[in-house]
Structure formats: C-alpha cells, structure tokens
Amino acid sequence: MVILQGLTRLRQIANHPSMVDETYKFDSGKMEEILRRLDNLHNExxxxxxxxxxxxxxxxVAGELDAxxxxxCMLTGETHKRKEVIDEFIANDSKSCFLISLKAGGVGLNLTVADYVFMLDPWWNPAAEAQAINRAHRIGQKNNVFVYRFISHNSIEEKIVHLQQRKKELADTFVNSANPFKSFNKDSIMKLFD
Known part of the structure; x- marks a missing residue:
C-alpha cells in the first residue's frame, strides 16, 4: 500500500507540485503548457x-480558467446533475472547456461539440484513455479531433507511458497472432514486470 501511495504522489507532483505541497507557490511547467494551449484554442x-x-x-485548472x-463545466464523481452539466457544455458556446475526471467521464458520453482533447496525466490502463478520447471521436463529429497528452519529462509519467506501450504490444501480439504463445519466452514475459 505504501508503494501505491508513493506512486500516486509522484504522479501528482508531475501534474503540479502544489497537489502534494499546498505551501508550494510557484509555477508548474505542465500547467503553463496547458494554459498556453488553452489560450490559443479559446481565441479560436x-x-x-x-x-x-x-x-x-x-x-x-478550473482556478486558472476562472482567472x-x-x-x-466540470464532471467528477461528485457531480450530482450529470446530464445537466453535459447538456450545458454542449449547448452553451461560452463554455469552451469541459473538465472531466477520467473515472467519471470515461464512458457513456457523446461530446462531439469538442474538437480537442487534453489528457493531463497518463493512466495505467491505455484502454481507459482511449475511451476518454472517444468521447469526442463519435458519429456526428464533423471536425478533426486533436489529442494532446501532457507528460512531464523525466517523471513517473514517462514510465507509465512506456508501460502502456508494452501492454499495447502484448495485446496486439495476442490479438493478431495465430499462435501468440509462440512469440513469448521467459525473458519477454519477465520484461512485463520490470
């Protein structure tokens, strides 16, 4: 359990150090880049x-948007009027951003009014991220959808992305191979646990 807590803290620090140290009053490189891109998209x-x-x-992020x-709009597990929040984002052109917690909004939403998706942090399961991205990439989408993944350099996030790639390669091997076990040996299986 201590290891999981440590990994969570490292992920939070990669997002913004103030997530673990509320006395931290400086900038975050990731937040600066998110806001730079949002400023450009808002103007367009x-x-x-x-x-x-x-x-x-x-x-x-909401605090920066307020400023x-x-x-x-924001959708999290704490949101009680889910449908109303979704409808507000879809119908109101002045609502340019929809802040969504991955677990609350990863499935069951059709948000084709959006043509940009920001993934602020990687999740261990690449399928969960793919489902989130698919909220904008649905039937009825008339525009190209652009996805930005914000990954902090030299952080736990890079390790997670690497793990995602290995999981995807493993899944592709099993799905696309007539005999998937033939391509595996003890070393390739052990690499999954590095």
Whole structure:
C-alpha cells in the first residue's frame, strides 16, 4: 500500500507540485503548457475536453480558467446533475472547456461539440484513455479531433507511458497472432514486470 501511495504522489507532483505541497507557490511547467494551449484554442473558439485522473488537478485548472474568465463545466464523481452539466457544455458556446475526471467521464458520453482533447496525466490502463478520447471521436463529429497528452519529462509519467506501450504490444501480439504463445519466452514475459 505504501508503494501505491508513493506512486500516486509522484504522479501528482508531475501534474503540479502544489497537489502534494499546498505551501508550494510557484509555477508548474505542465500547467503553463496547458494554459498556453488553452489560450490559443479559446481565441479560436474551440471546445476542449480536459481529462485528469485527479479531481484536485482539475480544480487547479478550473482556478486558472476562472482567472481568465473562460467558461467551463466540470464532471467528477461528485457531480450530482450529470446530464445537466453535459447538456450545458454542449449547448452553451461560452463554455469552451469541459473538465472531466477520467473515472467519471470515461464512458457513456457523446461530446462531439469538442474538437480537442487534453489528457493531463497518463493512466495505467491505455484502454481507459482511449475511451476518454472517444468521447469526442463519435458519429456526428464533423471536425478533426486533436489529442494532446501532457507528460512531464523525466517523471513517473514517462514510465507509465512506456508501460502502456508494452501492454499495447502484448495485446496486439495476442490479438493478431495465430499462435501468440509462440512469440513469448521467459525473458519477454519477465520484461512485463520490470
């Protein structure tokens, strides 16, 4: 359990150090890049889905959006009027951003009004991220959908992305091979646990 807590803290620090140290009053490189891109997209009237596994991170982004007077909606596990929040984002052009916790909004949403998706942090399971991205990439989408993944350099996030790639390669081997076990030996299986 201590290891899992440590990994969670490393993931939070990669997002913004103030997520673990509330006395931290400096900038975050990731937040600066998120806001730079949002400023550009806001000026061009795009709608953006912003996913994070951490509600606290979404609230930090919301504070920055408030400071810029950007309209947004937020959907987390704490949201009681889910349908109303979704409808508000879809119908209201002044709501340019939809902040969504990955677990609350990864499935069952059709948000084709958005043409940009921001993944603020990687999740261990690449399928969960793919489901989130598919909220914008649905039947009825008339525009190209652009996806930005924000990965902090030299952080636990790079390790997670590497793990995702290995999981995908493993899944592809099993799905696309007539005899998937033939391509595996003890070493290739042990690499999954590195």
């Amino acid at each position: 009237s795009h709608k953006v889905l912003i996913f994070s596994t951490f509600v606290k991170h979404l609230k930090l 810029r007077n950007y309209g947004y």
